[in-house]
């Protein structure tokens with residue numbers, strides 16, 4: 001289905017209609033409820049943006065192969081719940097006020113396969129995945145690994161991988177990385193969950209999180225019985241006074257390239273943060289999710305390197321290789337190590353051994369450094385293309401957070417607002433974007449007026465970036 005002005009509901013969110021298909025094939029008895037649940041979830045998660053027009057009940061029923069009555073009923077129910085609104089004879093729309101649940105972890109990944117342009121942040125260019133080098137490493141590992149490497153691994157990870165990673169993290173990120181203390185985990189996500197349990201075990205039932213920040217934190221910490229407390233940022237990082245006043249003793253940060261604003265924490269704020277952690281006998285959790293990509297500023301070393309006794313450091317290959325590998329690392333202060341390792345053991349008895357051996361070889365042979373250099377070149381070009389296209393098509397915009405990472409923040413002049421209208425228009429044109437407000441734990445005053453976008457560019461080839469921005473501008477002003 002291609003988007004078209006005369007048929008507004010059908011193109012922009014065609015991907016979302018497809019997610020309703022599984023519900024449509026539910027057993028007849030539960031089909032109505034399944035359809036309502038799927039529709040509700042699509043609205044909640046932002047898959048169906050506020051203002052999106054839904055197809056007529058007749059069209060959607062035909063597309064899904066269900067009775068029209070089921071669709072009408074679903075529309076009525078969700079209208080009553082406030083998820084949808086309908087005008088007499090004018091169709092059905094996603095309600096303006098819906099911004100319920102913040103996107104959860106899985107919503108971070110681009111999920112706009114049918115979009116004409118996709119700027120949803122969170123994924124690197126998967127076509128740059130080094131398939132041949134990976135395949136060669138795989139073959140070599142299978143041929144050379146001793147049988148005992150196929151047994152239950154040390155829950156911290158294979159010694160060879162921990163040694164290779166320690167070398168990498170020390171060299172590239174200034175981490176104090178003792179191989180004995182590195183743990184291999186299945187991404188920052190698992191590291192966060194492990195830390196959540198460790199906080200809980202120490203009686204810490206609240207953790208400060210950056211606001212705006214990663215939308216996945218609430219759910220991850222909640223699963224460990226820990227409440228995420230949103231804390232505001234200022235120009236230098238997480239603001240100190242609110243942090244002190246909050247009473248938390250643990251705080252999650254992204255100091256190298258704050259997610260999503262892109263600021264790098266100032267040297268002063270880093271020092272203040274560590275002073276704070278020492279004064280409350282607390283801990284700073286450092287998420288170095290895209291610390292490898294720097295374009296035109298000096299690398300900012302990891303905070304952990306300044307005080308390994310008060311910082312837990314985590315990162316993964318999700319931005320440098322592929323998130324589907326589910327491979328990351330975690331370093332915790334010595335006094336936390338035993339507890340965290342035990343939790344990893346009870347969770348999954350350690351990370352898959354062959355994957356670890358493969359990645360160790362990949363690191364040892366310089367393949368990972370080559371991959372980072374290759375991506376760095378590609379992403380810098382894409383970033384430059386995006387910034388230039390925004391200047392051309394959205395004059396007067398402020399583009400920030402551009403010196404590093406895989407996304408920028410574009411603050412559009414007021415004439416493009418309010419946000420709700422802008423999002424509805426670009427969605428209708430088939431352009432997938434994520435507003436900064438989706439990362440806000442609390443609503444800020446000006447979101448309705450000014451449009452702020454978190455634009456991911458790493459996964460989009462330059463020509464499509466330029467074309468996508470043009471399409472977005474056309475839709476926004478059309």
Ligand SMILES: Cc1ncc(COP(=O)(O)O)c(C=O)c1O
Nearest residue numbers: 122187188189214259289316318
């Ligand atoms: C702030 C932040 N941290 C970490 C991650 C990655 O988590 P994982 O390593 O589990 O893939 C993401 C994913 O987009 C993220 O946005």
